[in-house]
Every structure is written in C-alpha cells, then in structure tokens.
Amino acid sequence: xxxxxxxxxxxxxxxxxxxxxxxxxxxxxxxxxxxxxxxxxxxxxxxxxxxxxxxxxxxxxxxxxxxxxxxxxxxxxxxxxxxxxxxxxxxxxxxxxxxxxxxxxxxxxxxxxxxxxxxxxxxxxxxxxxxxxxxxxxxxxxxxxxxxxxxxxxxxxxxxxxxxxxxxxxxxxxxxxxxxxxxxxxxxxxxxxxxxxxxxxxxxxxxxxxxxxxxxxxxxxxxxxxxxxxxxxxxxxxxxxxxxxxxxxxxxxxxxxxxxxxxxxxxxxxxxxxxxxxxxxxxxxxxxxxxxxxxxxxxxxxxxxxxxxxxxx
Numbered sequence: 001x002x003x004x005x006x007x008x009x010x011x012x013x014x015x016x017x018x019x020x021x022x023x024x025x026x027x028x029x030x031x032x033x034x035x036x037x038x039x040x041x042x043x044x045x046x047x048x049x050x051x052x053x054x055x056x057x058x059x060x061x062x063x064x065x066x067x068x069x070x071x072x073x074x075x076x077x078x079x080x081x082x083x084x085x086x087x088x089x090x091x092x093x094x095x096x097x098x099x100x101x102x103x104x105x106x107x108x109x110x111x112x113x114x115x116x117x118x119x120x121x122x123x124x125x126x127x128x129x130x131x132x133x134x135x136x137x138x139x140x141x142x143x144x145x146x147x148x149x150x151x152x153x154x155x156x157x158x159x160x161x162x163x164x165x166x167x168x169x170x171x172x173x174x175x176x177x178x179x180x181x182x183x184x185x186x187x188x189x190x191x192x193x194x195x196x197x198x199x200x201x202x203x204x205x206x207x208x209x210x211x212x213x214x215x216x217x218x219x220x221x222x223x224x225x226x227x228x229x230x231x232x233x234x235x236x237x238x239x240x241x242x243x244x245x246x247x248x249x250x251x252x253x254x255x256x257x258x259x260x261x262x263x264x265x266x267x268x269x270x271x272x273x274x275x276x277x278x279x280x281x282x283x284x285x286x287x288x289x290x291x292x293x294x295x296x297x298x299x300x301x302x303x304x305x306x307x308x309x310x311x312x313x
Contacts, residue, residue: 013040100145102129103224143274162269163241183208190218190236198268
C-alpha cells in the first residue's frame with residue numbers, strides 16, 4: 001500500500017524551524033540557507049493545504065495547525081531515532097573493540113586471541129594497538145588494556161599485573177668475554193632503551209645502588225617489541241618486563257644473566273580500563289574476565305620460571 005507522506009527534508013526543516021521559531025537558526029542547525037528552509041516549509045504547506053506558521057515582521061509563530069502537527073512529527077522522529085538506535089545497538093553488540101599497547105598486542109595479546117575466539121565465537125574482535133589516551137566515545141573503543149600507574153580519571157580501572165623488570169641479553173653476548181654478573185656490569189655493554197617503558201635504565205641502576213652512572217651508547221626504540229628483537233640479535237642488553245620477554249625466554253633466544261634482589265620504586269603495570277557505563281555489557285564482562293584470567297596465568301608462569309636462566313661460563 002502506497003503512503004501519502006511529505007518529503008522527509010521538508011519535515012526536518014519544519015520541526016527545526018518550529019523548535020527555534022526562526023528560519024535562520026533552523027538553517028544553521030541543518031547546514032543550509034534560510035531561503036532553503038523557507039522553500040521547504042512552503043512546499044510542506046502546499047502539500048498539506050494548511051498554513052503552519054504566521055510570518056510577522058521580525059517574528060515567527062506557529063499556527064494552530066502547526067502546533068498540533070509538530071507534536072506528532074516529533075513523536076514520529078523520536079520513534080524513527082529509537083528504532084535506528086535499537087538496530088545499530090544490536091548490530092554492534094557482537095563487535096568488541098579493544099585497545100592495547102602495540103608491543104603488548106604483538107607479543108602477548110595476539111598469541112592468545114585464538115583462545116578468546118574459541119571461547120566467544122560470536123564476537124567480531126577489533127584490536128587497536130596504541131599508547132595514546134583513549135576517548136571512548138570518539139574512538140569507538142569498548143575497553144583497553146593500558147600500561148601505566150592506574151591513575152586515569154573518569155573510567156573504571158582494574159589492576160591486572162605489576163611489571164617485573166629483567167635484564168635480558170642473547171646467549172651469544174654472554175660468551176663474548178665481557179663480564180655480565182652484577183648490576184654494574186651492564187655499563188660494560190651497549191644498552192638497549194625502550195622509550196615506551198616507564199622504568200628506564202637510569203631508574204634501574206639507581207635502585208641497584210649504581211647512582212649517577214653514565215650509560216654507554218646503545219640503541220633506542222619506540223616499542224618494546226623492537227628492543228627485544230634487538231637484544232635477541234645480540235645488539236646489547238635490554239631492560240624489559242617478564243611478560244613481554246616470556247616467549248623469548250621460553251625459546252632460549254634471550255636469557256637473564258644474573259639475579260637481582262631489589263624492586264624499582266613505583267613500578268608501572270597493566271590495567272583493564274573501560275567506561276563505567278559499559279561495565280554491564282555482556283561483551284565487556286566477557287573480555288574483562290578473560291583478560292584477568294590470562295594475566296593471572298602469565299604471572300603464575302613468570303613466578304614459576306627460574307629467576308636466573310643462564311650461567312656465565
């Protein structure tokens with residue numbers, strides 16, 4: 001059955017002009033000219049066969065018919081808007097967008113996503129590797145694994161893991177004849193720096209009791225994944241956390257040359273972060289529980305790993 005309906009653009013112009021009682025303000029809201037608004041309303045009045053506005057010298061007033069009509073037009077717009085919101089919300093319910101630091105994404109998150117997919121096959125998972133602050137509304141991100149101190153405001157923050165820093169090098173570097181048995185020995189080797197890491201070599205050396213040390217030349221990388229690769233290739237010594245280094249240690253491509261018994265003051269860590277209003281969404285509850293469990297497993301494996309993985313000799 002065909003419907004007798006006025007053009008939608010004319011109805012939008014009418015509703016906006018009725019709300020503002022101004023063609024100029026309606027035009028600004030709709031990004032058109034005032035004459036375009038006036039033209040659309042004239043077409044609507046012609047279509048309906050009634051006058052919707054009384055036009056006075058410097059004022060605009062709704063007619064009786066206009067007042068009655070705009071109420072029903074707004075109700076119809078509200079229903080269309082709600083129907084659209086319901087449809088898009090249902091379509092987005094199975095889309096999960098998670099952000100995480102790029103190196104953590106590459107070395108830790110991606111190898112575990114197969115398990116998430118097997119457990120939650122209905123989710124369309126999208127991962128954004130970034131260290132930037134997230135605007136959850138603008139960036140269309142549902143939740144994040146963030147690296148830092150957990151002091152973000154206006155969001156839900158759950159601590160996942162505190163990083164434990166390790167001195168790391170390739171097995172070949174240990175066979176090079178230059179001692180690497182105690183903290184001060186790292187100054188005999190090229191140092192590999194990760195600019196994204198909140199604990200620097202200078203922080204670590206101060207905690208080790210080697211203050212004001214001049215660190216030797218070496219390499220600087222933006223991301224930990226590159227620093228780990230450089231250390232595995234024998235370019236120097238890296239300072240990274242055990243979570244990032246786990247696969248390299250398991251494969252024997254990196255080793256821990258000596259044991260330390262100190263902790264760097266105010267260590268950074270990893271946190272699950274999401275908008276508070278998202279907490280009860282099924283997809284957020286699912287990924288939060290999964291991430292929490294995976295970090296717990298990683299921490300347990302790290303604690304069970306021998307603290308010294310290589311012997312000098």
